[in-house]
Amino acid sequence: MGRNLPNLNSIRAFEAVARHLSITRAAKELNVTQAAVSHQIKALETRMGVMLFRRHNKGLLLTKEGQAMVQPMTNAFDMIADATNLILNNEVQILKVSMLGSFAAGWLMPRLAGFYAEYPNIDIRILVTSKEFDFLKAGDVDLDLRYGDGKWPHVDSQKFMSEEIFPVCSPALLKGDIPLNSLDDLSQHVLLHDHKDIGWKEWLDDAGVKGIDYSRGPGFFQSHLTLQAAALGHGIALGRMPLVSESLQRGELVKPFDISLPTGMGYYMVNIDTTSDKSKIRAFTNWLKEEVRIFEE
């Protein structure tokens, strides 16, 4: 059906300008600059070979040709919007994603509202896993956000974030009696440990700090508890980067030094349900990658 459609984006711009009779206001509605809309209108007029607006003292007026276009275009766009919204509102998709609780609480959850706003038809169900994803119970999960080194045989994974570690402590500790200005001051403080492979030893080595007994201080079996202890001012913990994001954001923890060390570990997306309906998964993974991009810049 060889229709001879004009450029649809120009038409959209035209329709908005015609409703407002103002390029500036149309630009606001379309969330672009006034210049962008002006360009679109000019291009459309050139392509049609007809002026659509009469430029006037105060504002614009539609020409006869412009007049004739407004109503059909408005109707057409309403139609498109209605059909789209029907699907976006009625067809709620459920996307089941598994991940570590620490990742959910420390990084993902606070961002998820943005996803809901952008994809009102996709409902994310978070399944919290303890350590490694249990393949045997994988039947009802679409996507796994997995922590590790990416070396899982026969698993098609895609990295989306790298882990980094750096010291964190409560802001009160910084203002306390014991100074924490130089790296050497660390020796005066309690070091809090978690039970991960890369820890204080590696960070101190990387930072070039010598003569500190990196093994002293209490250890916790969950990173979460270590961070809590740090937030309570009990000492200095090694924060892990996506995980401490929220605590830093809220000011519960601060970064006394700006030296951070990649641990070689990271977060990976693993597609579990390889059957149909890839679109909801793509929608989520694209959004996730974009959030990471923003987070890291």
Added chain:
Amino acid sequence: MGRNLPNLNSIRAFEAVARHLSITRAAKELNVTQAAVSHQIKALETRMGVMLFRRHNKGLLLTKEGQAMVQPMTNAFDMIADATNLILNNEVQILKVSMLGSFAAGWLMPRLAGFYAEYPNIDIRILVTSKEFDFLKAGDVDLDLRYGDGKWPHVDSQKFMSEEIFPVCSPALLKGDIPLNSLDDLSQHVLLHDHKDIGWKEWLDDAGVKGIDYSRGPGFFQSHLTLQAAALGHGIALGRMPLVSESLQRGELVKPFDISLPTGMGYYMVNIDTTSDKSKIRAFTNWLKEEVRIFEE
């Protein structure tokens, strides 16, 4: 009216694919590659968070969601196309353009069909001028395509093509008894002259040919007659580039050498009617510039 419209180009691609139930056929209709349409569909599905087609062994099938979208989208695009065509077919614009007859015949006319095809609502009326455009009678011309050096005081002109000169002769002459292989062979031939400032002397100087009496041979008062004489095999003329374009195209004349000399003269667009309805003028001048671009590449 903050509608939440999806990307309109994807929607157009979707509508075409849905009608054909084939990406390849839709791509043909849209005059793009199959890959382009595939990308658009994927992007739309991702953005909607819903699969619109079920990929099948043979061809595609619409999903429930896809089904729901087709009819409204088809209607919407029909509406847009109808409104557009109404203007394009009913509102015929007349654009009056003046130019030298030699330019019209030698370059513009054969291309004009392309303009009519692209802008069915704009009717070009060509007014042939003899030498210089007569400003006193300018009232009923929108645009002047003027030949010269561009130095017209108080005239807002924009160059769109440069003139170049080079020898041309009839193809029969090349096959004749007198050879025309090297520049020196020119001395064996009749040189045909027109009455322009830059001519055989300048071209021969530029080509580094010495010892040829550049003034011998008959002269004609109109370039057109000079070229006609050359086409009849009466000798070798200096062709001027936009003007001999058609004769070269049709094979009436050929270029024995590949040395061409810019004369410093050229063709300029001069806006005469500065009042309203710039769009038809822009449509024509944009098209003209594009034709020149294609011509010169």
Added chain:
DNA sequence: CTTGGCGATAAAATTAATTAATTCTTCATA
């Protein structure tokens, strides 16, 4: 087994859209 048709994909290239920074116009007001 091959072959051919069709869709998906990745990377690169090309186009189109957008912005930032001005400029131009047209009043309204000092």
Added chain:
DNA sequence: TATGAAGAATTAATTAATTTTATCGCCAAG
């Protein structure tokens, strides 16, 4: 009249979106 404010137009540059090219994989028909 100046002067300034508000909105549209413009230009050049940048950024984003689209398209292509080339290739792969799948499946069905020979």
